[in-house]
Amino acid sequence: MLEQRIQQHFFDSADLKYQAAEALTGPIARAVDVLATAVSNGHKILICGNGGSAADSQHLAAELVGRFERERPELAAIALTTDTSTLTAVANDYGFDHVFAKQVRALGLPGDVLVAFSTSGNSSSIVEAVRAAQAREMSVLALTGRTGGRVAGLLREADVHIAVPNDRTARIQEVHLLTLHCLCDGLDWVLMGEPESLA
Ligand SMILES: O=C(CO)[C@@H](O)[C@H](O)[C@H](O)[C@H](O)COP(=O)(O)O
Numbered sequence: 437m438l439e440q441r442i443q444q445h446f447f448d449s450a451d452l453k454y455q456a457a458e459a460l461t462g463p464i465a466r467a468v469d470v471l472a473t474a475v476s477n478g479h480k481i482l483i484c485g486n487g488g489s490a491a492d493s494q495h496l497a498a499e500l501v502g503r504f505e506r507e508r509p510e511l512a513a514i515a516l517t518t519d520t521s522t523l524t525a526v527a528n529d530y531g532f533d534h535v536f537a538k539q540v541r542a543l544g545l546p547g548d549v550l551v552a553f554s555t556s557g558n559s560s561s562i563v564e565a566v567r568a569a570q571a572r573e574m575s576v577l578a579l580t581g582r583t584g585g586r587v588a589g590l591l592r593e594a595d596v597h598i599a600v601p602n603d604r605t606a607r608i609q610e611v612h613l614l615t616l617h618c619l620c621d622g623l624d625w626v627l628m629g630e631p632e633s634l635a
Pocket residue numbers: 486487488489553554555556557558559562605606609
């Protein structure tokens with residue numbers, strides 16, 4: 437029955453969020469620390485992902501450049517998913533695997549952060565972006581699912597892996613959305629302190 441399927445989505449999503457709270461609190465707190473250190477030292481945040489994760493990349497950039505829930509100074513964040521001229525030129529001339537990596541090499545500087553969303557961890561465009569960021573001496577925050585796939589194998593000590601413990605792309609993306617809001621809230625808290633209404 438359709439109604440049952442719909443309810444099951446809500447229950448499965450809610451169950452996973454409870455499980456993920458346990459597994460992801462530590463890595464998300466580390467990711468906030470990496471982001472706060474970078475922006476406090478004048479560095480910027482580059483963000484990439486494919487499909488639904490491209491939307492997540494833009495969502496995060498919007499809340500860092502604009503605002504999340506509180507007023508604060510603008511933070512330097514760029515989604516690498518939005519410039520169709522660059523994306524089509526690079527995909528056409530070099531292949532889709534390079535669409536983010538070339539932008540990372542063009543814009544990334546040591547101390548900047550790459551936030552990479554990939555539910556499988558196996559998308560070549562994301563793997564190449566992570567390699568490019570590491571070659572630029574940037575930190576990498578990888579938001580994946582499952583085991584983290586090929587991306588997990590590339591991460592170093594200073595990088596952060598937020599791996600949602602589930603196999604289903606949609607469920608993983610739902611936790612990625614919650615995670616990006618935790619990152620925004622955590623950054624606001626670290627940079628600005630307790631909100632007045634809660635102080
Ligand atoms: O949003 C969805 C599925 O919910 C799709 O658009 C999905 O993002 C695309 O299939 C992506 O290409 C998947 O890539 P990845 O997460 O494995 O890196």
